[in-house]
Every structure is written in structure tokens, then in C-alpha cells.
Amino acid sequence: MLCPTVKRFQYTFLAVGSFDKMFTLAGFALLVAHVSQAFGACPTIVTRHEWGARAPRSVTHFSNPAHYAFIHHAESGDCHDKTSCSALVRSFQNYHMDTHGWADIGYTFLIGGDGSVYEGRGWDVVGAHTQGYNSVGYGFCFIGNFMTKAPTAAAIQAAKDIIACGVSNGKIQSAYVLRGHRDMGSTDCPGNVLYGLIKGWPHY
Incomplete structure (x- = not known):
């Protein structure tokens, strides 16, 4: 009844x-x-297949949810659509694998100027983005150079959304620590303007 x-x-x-x-x-x-x-709905993610990724040489998995979320910038040109962003992401992967000799593109996810999120190594996979901390944190890279300008509002929101998605789905600890790349080593990444912005985000 x-x-x-x-x-x-x-x-x-x-x-x-x-x-x-x-x-x-x-x-x-x-x-x-x-x-x-x-239940942790995520922003739409452009998959590795969609942007034309090469296969990784090897994969190392996380054993626990990540403690850190690291913010980077690519120090590259800007992109504002799937075609141009995908081309840049492919170039990053080629550089990381062919010049540095890494197993794959270094970042976990990348964010384009149009607010699209591109899958790098993706969840559960240890990256190569923040030396000494790769096994305890994920790397989120804004495509572009943000020394003297800010990312688009769409890109900023996408970065916040993908981090929140990680928390909701148990990939990132709820009490995670947010840091810029420069907080963990000698670098100007993620750029002066972007770094100033993330210092006002939750968990910094």
C-alpha cells in the first residue's frame, strides 16, 4: 500500500x-x-581518447586519497576551444615523455580557457608535477601563462569543480591542503596572478 x-x-x-x-x-x-x-557529480571531462593521448609507458596508483591539491600553470599559449586546447595538451605530453623521459603527461587534469577539463593521468594515478609530493597530491594545471593576467572565470570555476569532484568521490581527502607549485619548490608556477587568487580559495 x-x-x-x-x-x-x-x-x-x-x-x-x-x-x-x-x-x-x-x-x-x-x-x-x-x-x-x-554523489559527487563531476564537470564534463575531455578524456585522453578525445584529446588524442599516447599510451603511458607505465602507471603507478595511489594507495590512499590524496592529501594535497597542487595548482600549476603550463607557461604556454592560451586556448579557448577543444581543438586548440587538445593540441596544446598533446604537445605537453610529447614534451614530458620525449624530453623529460617521463611515463606520461605529468599533470592529473588540465583546465582550458573555455572551462573544459582535460584528463591528464587522471584519478588514482601518481603524476609527475610537484617533485617530492607526487605520491600524496594531484596536480591541476591551468593551460596558459598567468604571471601577469588571471585565468578566465570559466577556467577558475572548472578547477574548483574538479577538486570538489575529487573530494566527493573519495579521491581527495576532505581536509585536503591546497597549494601552488611554488609553495613546494623553487619555481614561479602557477604565475603571480593565479597564485594570488588561489591564496583566497578554501583549504589554502
């Missing part, structure tokens, strides 16, 4: 053209949004 609340939901959902149906559908959409957030 259905309880009165469930009966009313069933009735109003089926009552085509009624105000109750409109109200119930709106409430249902809101419920779905909250459930998605609660």
Missing part, C-alpha cells in the same frame, strides 16, 4: 496539464540536482 505522500506524488506526476504536475516535476528536477551533487 502506498502512503499518502507517495500516492500524491504518483497522482500529480501523472496529472497531465495540472499545476501539481508542474510543481512536482520542478521539485523532482531539484531533487535530482541535489542527489547528483551528493
Whole structure:
């Protein structure tokens, strides 16, 4: 037997053209949004296959959720669409693998100027982005050079969203520490302007 609340939901959902149906559908959409957030819905990610990644030479996995989230910039040109961003990400991977001799692109995820997130090594894989801390943190790289300018608002939001996604899905500790690359070594990364911005973010 259905309880009165469930009966009313069933009735109003089926009552085509009624105000109750409109109200119930709106409430249902809101419920779905909250459930998605609660279960760690992530921003749309451009996969390795989509941007044309080479296969990694080897893969080392994390044993625990990451304690750190490190912010980087690529010190590169800007990109504002999937085509131009994908080309830059491929060039980063080639440089990391062919010049540095690394197993793969160094970063965990990369963020384009249009707010798209590009999968680097991805979740659960140890990267090569912050010497001495790769096994305890993920590296999030803004595509571009942010010494004298800020990333786009879309890129900043995407970075915050992918970090929150990691927390929600148990990839990053809830009490994680946010740092810029320069906090952990001798470098100007992630650029003066971006570094100034992240110092105001939660967990810094």
C-alpha cells in the first residue's frame, strides 16, 4: 500500500496539464540536482581518447586519497576551444615523455580557457608535477601563462569543480591542503596572478 505522500506524488506526476504536475516535476528536477551533487557529480571531462593521448609507458596508483591539491600553470599559449586546447595538451605530453623521459603527461587534469577539463593521468594515478609530493597530491594545471593576467572565470570555476569532484568521490581527502607549485619548490608556477587568487580559495 502506498502512503499518502507517495500516492500524491504518483497522482500529480501523472496529472497531465495540472499545476501539481508542474510543481512536482520542478521539485523532482531539484531533487535530482541535489542527489547528483551528493554523489559527487563531476564537470564534463575531455578524456585522453578525445584529446588524442599516447599510451603511458607505465602507471603507478595511489594507495590512499590524496592529501594535497597542487595548482600549476603550463607557461604556454592560451586556448579557448577543444581543438586548440587538445593540441596544446598533446604537445605537453610529447614534451614530458620525449624530453623529460617521463611515463606520461605529468599533470592529473588540465583546465582550458573555455572551462573544459582535460584528463591528464587522471584519478588514482601518481603524476609527475610537484617533485617530492607526487605520491600524496594531484596536480591541476591551468593551460596558459598567468604571471601577469588571471585565468578566465570559466577556467577558475572548472578547477574548483574538479577538486570538489575529487573530494566527493573519495579521491581527495576532505581536509585536503591546497597549494601552488611554488609553495613546494623553487619555481614561479602557477604565475603571480593565479597564485594570488588561489591564496583566497578554501583549504589554502
